[in-house]
Amino acid sequence: MIRSYWFPLVIGLLIVLTSAAMLAALQPVAQPGAALDGVELLALTEVTQLEQRIMAEGEYLVGLRLGLKVDPLATELPLRLRLRHEGGLPRDLINLEVPLGATEQGVLEVRFAPIFTRATLHTSSPTLQLILEPPPLPEGADVRILVSRQTEPHGSVVVNGELDPIFALAFTPIYQHQRLDALWPVSRMAAQRPGPLGWPPFYPLLVGSFLVALMVALKHVLLVSRESG
Amino acid sequence: MAAQWNVWKAEWAVISWLLPLALLHGLLYLALVPPWQHYDEPSHFEYAAQIAAGEFEAPGPQAVGISHAIAVSMYRHGFYPPGEHPNIEEARRIRLGYNQRVHPPLYYSVAAVPLGFLQDRSVELQLYGARMVSLVLYALSVLAAWRIAVTLLPDEPLMQLVIPLLLLFTPTFADLMTAVNSDVLVNFAALVLLLGCARLLRDGFQPMGLLLALFGLAVALFTKRTAIPMLVPFGLTLLWAGWRQPLPWRIWLPTGLSLLAGVSIASFRFERVEGALRILPRDWLLEFDRNHLRIYLDRWLLSVADWELSAPIYPEVVRVMFESFWARLAWGHISLGASVDLMARMLTVAVCIGLLVRGWQLRGQLPLWQQRSIWLCFAMVCVAWFVTIMHVHPLPPYGQWLHIPRGRYMFWAILPHLWLLALGWQGLFPQPWRRWATIGLLLLFVGLSSFAWSSVLVDFYYLT
Structure with missing residues (x-):
């Protein structure tokens, strides 16, 4: 039997x-980041660091899309991307380099291991801090990043340590969504x-x-x- | 030769499903419990990581970086309450818990082996590498339990399978045995010792039994001082293996009492302290205690003798030990609930009654070596409880934090617990029902284990 x-x-x-x-x-789901109203391109020639707050809306952040215009002279150069909990331990959750040449049709997509973004008893902050470190650019190379006049809900961008009163990084967070999670x-x-x-x-x-x-x-x-x- | 081949084939048939089951069950706990969420896991891991980094004798220059890496990982995995984080700004070691350097380095050297291959990988991967060592020891423990059951219960094929499965499905045991903790090696070594003892009891002095017992005892003693009580079953086994005839009480009682008196006189002395007669350890014992035992015997004896202060504490100690033995996971903060606590209490009372019934039924029926194996289990359970309860001494001054030992300190004697449990359980049922009652007990443990890992899921992933 x-x-x-x-x-x-x-x-x-x-x-x-x-x-x-x-x-x-x-099933990654891309959600709008900063709205694309009044977008402009910020030249990265003199920029060593950009900081942008991310108010996470999904639970598992697995990537970001950034708008970039990359000069052929700079395609081999790496852009460093770091993520931290805002107000938490000054250590990176994510710290990686992406070649600027990975930009396709003006969009650089960066993927990383999922970050659980919800504030709980065990995690300190739902807010993340994105830090971008562009490489020193060769003379004549023109690399620009997409910024937007719309600063809600993430707040303005900090360029080389100084808060920009007008612009925010125009980025698109990518959240991981799985049916089984329900x-x-x-x-x-x-x-x-x-x-x-x-x-x-x-x-x-x-x-x-x-x-x-x-x-x-x-x-x-x-x-x-x-x-x- | 053909008969031996059939035996091997039958044994392999059991291993072929028991080992994968143990590995998968252990892997469930290993994977479900988040990093650093076991008793003292950060500090145990830190010691192993220091050894892997070449700092065997004492923490060296790399210890600061190791402690920072662990603390950052603990932060990333939500170990600290919201708003709190370790101070990694200063270039000094972060205290990650109780200093495990007081323990011998044997377990940590074993755990350091996978860490040596993973030095340049993330600290989380290293942690899981060390947990994998524990997982292997857990699976080997289940196999050892099976061999013990085969040795001690040659005429009960069902119990030969049920005993190791009860061990496998005891959730608190599976939880601890997949953590980075020196108790893992102690518990495995205790089962090897018990396997050696079982063979010695059954066959008398023979090389394999003696070798296993000595190996288990040595590994346990070189892992943690909590293994010292294992000398009791080892001594009893040697006595019974050497004297394979019934010992009349007229001989063993006076001999035992004389031996006890002799050891007591050699170890302790009486002294009048502030007008009261006190029992104090002799100098050699005091020195041995300070160097190895770390019980602080002089203060310990004074504390034990203070009945007025200690008597009210014992019921609470027993409650905490009992509940954490059966139904507390992770750092002891995940409870399986009051209903499981109540069920465990009721089961214990019922099983005690069943043991009396079964003992009465079996009187004179079992061969001497099997009777002695039951007494050996009984002795191990009693010693484990007594030693762990006494671990509460010396009591701190009134109002200060009291360390209550948890049930995990008795896991070196978990198989004797489970065996007596199964025996007592059988005693509750008439002969025709015993087979199904035994399977019922196994299913109860399967249910308990499933409930336990569901509780882990709920606590770590649903509620927070």
Whole structure:
């Protein structure tokens, strides 16, 4: 009896597992950052650092899109991007370099491991601080970044340590949205975890595998119980 | 030869599902509990990371950077309350908890092995590397429990499977055994010791049993001082392995009392302090205590003798130990709830009654070595409870913070606990029902484990 039900049980569990993993597939959603009213291009020739507050609207920030105009002379140069909790520990959540040449059709998309942005009992701030460090540009190279007159809700940009009263960086945050999160917050579990633990479908797959192993174990226990009885 | 081959085949058949189950169950806890959310995990990891960085003897120049990296990671993973963060501006070590340098370096050297390969990777990856060492030890512990059950219960194939599965599904054990903590190695070593003891009890002195027992004891003693009580089961086993005949009480009682009196006289003395007669340790014992035990025996004895002060504390200590043994996870702050506490209490009372019934039913039926194995378990449980309760001494002055030991300090004797539990549980049911009752107990533990990791999920990912 147990043997006859065993095979379909495993297959059924594998189907559940696969479905769970498919449900957990990543679905990044880009949301508007600073509005694009009154946009202008800010020359980065003399700029060493840009700071911009990000009031996160989604729970898992996985990337940013920046508007850039890149001169061919500067495509090999790296733009450093850092993210921190505002008002928290002065350490980077994200610290990476992206070549300016990665800009496609005026948009530089930067992706990183998910950052959980919601303020909770365990996380100190929902507000992030974006820091951009453009490289020193060669003479004649013209690199510009998109800024907007609309400073709500993120506030103005800080250029070389000085608050610009008019402009904000025009960026688009990319949030990770997963259907499974409504039921089971796999994105949150995977946020800032290393290796396979940072891959949200890992968790339903792990639980599914465990359930299969549990069924196998119970089957053996029942067989032994029947034989010894 | 063919018979031996069949035995190996049958054993491999069990390992082929028990080991993956243990690894997957452990992996669940390893993955679900966020970084740094186990008892003293930051400071245990710090010690291992220092060894991996070449600072074996004492913290060196890299210790500052290591402590900063850990503190930053703790901050990133929401360890600190909102608005608080560690001070990493100053170039000095950040205190991450209790200094684990008081412990021998054996466990930390083992945990440092994966860290050596992950030196240039994130501190979180290093932490999970060290947790993986614990996961392997957890799986090996389950296998050791299975071998113990096979050795001690040769005629009960169902119990041979149920005993290791009860260990596997005890949530507090799985939680601790997938953490970075020296208790992990102590608990594994205790199971190896018990396996050696089981073989010695069954077969008398034989090389493999003795080797396993000595290996387990040595590893435990070189890992943490909390392993010292393991000398009791080891001593008892040596006695019973050497004397395989029944020992009449007319012989063992006076011999035991004489031995106890001799050891007491050699270790303690009486002295009149402020008009009262006090028992104090002799100088050699005091020195041994200061160098190795760190119980502060002189103050400890004074504290134990102060019955008026200590008596009201014991019920609370027992409550905390009991609840944390069965139903507290992470730093002890995740509770499985009052209903689980109540269920554990009721189960314990019922099982005690069942043990009396089963003991009465089994009297004279079991061979001597099996009777002794039950007594050995009983002795281990009693010693574990006594030593852990006494860990509360010396009591601090009134009004100061009192450290109440948690149930995890008794995990070195968890298998004897579970075995007596299963035995007592069987005693509650008539013979025809016992098979299903045993499976029912296993399902209860499966349910408890599932409830436990659901609680971890809720506490860390839904409520906060």
